[in-house]
Amino acid sequence: xxxxxxxxxxxVTETGTPVTLRCHQTENHRYMYWYRQDPGHGLRLxxxxxxxxxxxxxxxxxxxxxxxxxxxxxxxxxxSATSSQTSVYFCAISESNISGFPTYxxxxxxxxxxxxx
Amino acid sequence: xKEVEQDPGPLSVPEGAIVSLNxxxxxxxxxxxxxxxxYSRKGPELxxxxxxxxxxxxxxxxxxxxxxxxxxxxxxxxxxxxxSATYLCAMSYPGGYQKVTFGIGTxxxxxx
Numbered sequence: 001x002x003x004x005x006x007x008x009x010x011x012v013t014e015t016g017t018p019v020t021l022r023c024h025q026t027e028n029h030r031y032m033y034w035y036r037q038d039p040g041h042g043l044r045l046x047x048x049x050x051x052x053x054x055x056x057x058x059x060x061x062x063x064x065x066x067x068x069x070x071x072x073x074x075x076x077x078x079x080s081a082t083s084s085q086t087s088v089y090f091c092a093i094s095e096s097n098i099s100g101f102p103t104y105x106x107x108x109x110x111x112x113x114x115x116x117x
Numbered sequence: 118x119k120e121v122e123q124d125p126g127p128l129s130v131p132e133g134a135i136v137s138l139n140x141x142x143x144x145x146x147x148x149x150x151x152x153x154x155x156y157s158r159k160g161p162e163l164x165x166x167x168x169x170x171x172x173x174x175x176x177x178x179x180x181x182x183x184x185x186x187x188x189x190x191x192x193x194x195x196x197x198x199x200x201s202a203t204y205l206c207a208m209s210y211p212g213g214y215q216k217v218t219f220g221i222g223t224x225x226x227x228x229x
Contacts, residue, residue, distance in 0.1 A: 004160075042205065043219040045217075104217065105163050106217060108153075109160050
């Protein structure tokens with residue numbers, strides 16, 4: 001999985017509790033992404049980061065926040081988990097090209113399976 | 118209408134068959150086209166990547182892009198049981214912090 005780890009790999013939590021998922025990369029890639037994958041929807045972008053402390057929203061960002069204090073770590077926080085956030089969460093990374101933009105190839109971590117009861 | 122449409126399958130084929138997987142899209146700005154393979158309970162892995170129209174071959178895999186029809190295909194020759202997985206198409210367009218749009222994936226089963 002291209003030097004990407006995610007923790008925890010599985011988590012069950014109760015509605016209303018905060019949850020933080022961690023993505024760690026050893027590739028020194030500039031760009032990092034959080035996706036969720038749900039049946040019938042495919043992969044949907046939650047947030048992404050284009051550098052340390054530089055983040056932006058994706059298409060399904062409501063209820064999620066992110067932080068990136070180091071190049072290698074990208075954290076996803078569910079402030080108050082809801083049952084609709086039960087999903088499989090994937091972190092991805094991509095390099096930057098000579099112009100500083102991301103390349104189109106993204107490399108994915110193994111995923112975190114989150115269940116909110 | 119979704120920007121990218123992909124039949125979820127499942128698609129079952131006998132070992133050795135030629136497999137054709139397809140996606141259609143509506144956004145004519147897409148220029149970059151990718152295929153990912155995802156094994157059960159694993160993360161997607163990049164399989165093929167093409168820019169604009171044309172064909173690209175890598176071993177038993179061939180990716181085709183027909184921009185005039187907004188249609189992309191992945192062909193797998195001499196399919197193997199180890200090819201059993203979900204195949205996701207993905208596409209993007211130039212400019213800025215590119216957003217990649219994924220299809221929902223087609224589940225393929227190759228039967229020995």
